[in-house]
Amino acid sequence: MRISELSRTSGVPVPTVKFYLREGLLPPGELTSPNQAAYGEAHLRRLRLIRALVEIGGVSIAAVKDVLAALDDTSLGVHDLLGSVQYALIPAQPRDDPEWREAFADVNAFLDGLGWRVRSDAPARIRLADVLHALRRRDGEPVAPDAVFGPYVQVAAQIADAEIASMAPPGSPREALAEQVAVGVATSEAAFSALRALAQEDASARRYGGSTLESARPADQ
Amino acid sequence: MRISELSRTSGVPVPTVKFYLREGLLPPGELTSPNQAAYGEAHLRRLRLIRALVEIGGVSIAAVKDVLAALDDTSLGVHDLLGSVQYALIPAQPRDDPEWREAFADVNAFLDGLGWRVRSDAPARIRLADVLHALRRRDGEPVAPDAVFGPYVQVAAQIADAEIASMAPPGSPREALAEQVAVGVATSEAAFSALRALAQEDASARRYGGSTLESARPADQ
DNA sequence: AGCGATGGATAGTGCCACTATCCGAAAATA
DNA sequence: TATTTTCGGATAGTGGCACTATCCATCGCT
Incomplete structure (x- = not known):
């Protein structure tokens, strides 16, 4: 299949497909001559994957x-x-702010308490710290991680288990x-x-x- | 408080505060002279709210x-x-694609079955249709809304109830x-x-x- | 032979969230 | 009082991102 057909069946405009090729998101087609290439099912699937990530996931x-x-x-x-x-x-990227570091430490302590096997450099930890930090700035001072995140823990675990199991x-x-x-x-x-x-x-x-x-x-x- | 103090206590750069003022996200300060204005606690709170929405919510x-x-x-x-x-x-915005419309109709039928009191123009409906549509393009054909969304319904309701109750x-x-x-x-x-x-x-x-x-x-x- | 499509390269577009600069006037400091 | 700093407001510029447009020398089809 040539680029126009790839474009037609996927609904992605030709210039965009070319852009993805340039960016290395799509592997180059197999050259049948110096300036002619053929694309296969794998290209189509990958193209759809890219679009799903971009459009649904906002990636x-x-x-x-x-x-x-x-x-x-x-x-x-x-x-x-x-x-x-x-x-x-x-x-996610960590911040320098000392208040933020404190929130980050609190988040890590909270997660340790859950006993989850999670890498220490997981970006989600940073996101949680961001949330806790933002809430603390809003309200006066206290805001314990447990108060904010606690209600979600069981439910998140439940969903995650089901997803992994599926x-x-x-x-x-x-x-x-x-x-x-x-x-x-x-x-x-x-x-x-x-x-x-x-x-x-x-x-x-x-x-x-x-x-x-x-x-x-x-x-x- | 003047703009520099507002900036210092909120951590938002002065030019950005000015930008928000221009955009009407922050109400203008109270003019104490033709080119001097005072800002109050309300401005600070609103500024923090804006940052929370932008930074945490990605709004x-x-x-x-x-x-x-x-x-x-x-x-x-x-x-x-x-x-x-x-x-x-x-x-979210609806699409023209007939396949998408079908997914949208299926989503609405699925939601009707749940008996939730939800406006017919809720953008979340559109998002669900996007997801269903994307999944259908990937896999062969079938993909019932119930198969994709079903496992989440109970949990989503549970979380939402807790949040509203809080x-x-x-x-x-x-x-x-x-x-x-x-x-x-x-x-x-x-x-x-x-x-x-x-x-x-x-x-x-x-x-x-x-x-x-x-x-x-x-x-x- | 004629003609539209192709691959590849280079450059341009539109949007977005700021950021920089300038100005004349008021505050703060000396 | 003199001088330096900061202010509010306006206009213009920046950098990043995700495409999009244009060119051009083939290529393949009829």
């Missing part, structure tokens, strides 16, 4: 590149693959698993957060009474 | 503006306020509630998603065995 091109590199690194076990995907999908068993073909992990991480995030928003709306309607404006808002363009 | 400036407008609209009840905040925080009771001062809603929606999203990532890592370690590279990855810049 940056640079992060997509990292994810794809992890997928292609066959030396990675499933666990490390999952880790690499997550680390690419969660952009993946292929250890020893199944890595190929299939790899993309499942990447797509799963990105899409389940989006799906859950949308469902939670809807559930909140429902719960709020029941508690505060729904004066639901029902499409009374300006239909922004 | 765009335009969306922040919408959120603040909702906060300031005292004619909105708590339920509608929550709705406005959510709608501002979840960017908010002030109906009839409490709107002022306090408003920001709580905005901050809550943005931060709890971030907190939960980080916790879920960590729980996944733990679950994956238990299932696939943790060959945890432990900080063996390139410390990217």
Whole structure:
């Protein structure tokens, strides 16, 4: 298949496909002559994966590149693959602020208390510290990690277990698993957060009474 | 307090504060002379709110503006306020693609089956349709909404109930509630998603065995 | 032979969230 | 009082990102 067909079946414009090729997100097609290349099913699948990450997961091109590199690194076990995907999908960098460092330390202590087997450089730790730090700046002072995160721990564990369990068993073909992990991480995030928003709306309607404006808002363009 | 103090106590650079003033995210200070203005506690709190939304929630400036407008609209009840905040925080627009429309219809049917009281124009519906659509393009064809979203429904409802319940009771001062809603929606999203990532890592370690590279990855810049 | 499509290179676009600079006037400091 | 600093407000510029547009010398098809 040539580039135009790749573009047509995937719905991605030709110039964008070229852009992905330039960026190394897509491997080059097989050259059939000095300026003619053929693309296969693998290209199509990878292209769809890229779009899923970008559109559903809101992942940056640079992060997509990292994810794809992890997928292609066959030396990675499933666990490390999952880790690499997550680390690419969660952009985070520690701060210098002493108050932030304190929040970070508190988060780590809290996580230690849970007994989870989690790498000490997991970016999600940083995200939690960001949240705790922001909340502390807002309210007066206290705000214990347990108060903020506690209610979510059981539920997060429950969901995570179900998601991991739904993946292929250890020893199944890595190929299939790899993309499942990447797509799963990105899409389940989006799906859950949308469902939670809807559930909140429902719960709020029941508690505060729904004066639901029902499409009374300006239909922004 | 003048602009430099506002900047110092909030940690936001002066030019950025000026930018927010220009954009109307911050109300102008009270003029004490033709070119001198004073800012109060309210400005500081709002500035912190803006930063929390931007940094923790990853909210765009335009969306922040919408959120603040909702906060300031005292004619909105708590339920509608929550709705406005959510709608501002979840960017989404329907597509034209017939396959997408089908996914959207399926999502709506699925949500109807749940019996949730949710506006028909909720952007979260669109997000769910995006996810379903993307998954259908990947796998062969089927993919029922129930298979993808089902496992999350109970949990999402559980979390949402707890969050709504933790908010002030109906009839409490709107002022306090408003920001709580905005901050809550943005931060709890971030907190939960980080916790879920960590729980996944733990679950994956238990299932696939943790060959945890432990900080063996390139410390990217 | 004619003609549209292709691969590859280079350059440009639009958006976004700031950031820099300038100005005349007021505050703070000496 | 003199001088230095800071102020509010306006205008313009920056850097990053994700594409998009244009060129051009083939290539393959009819």
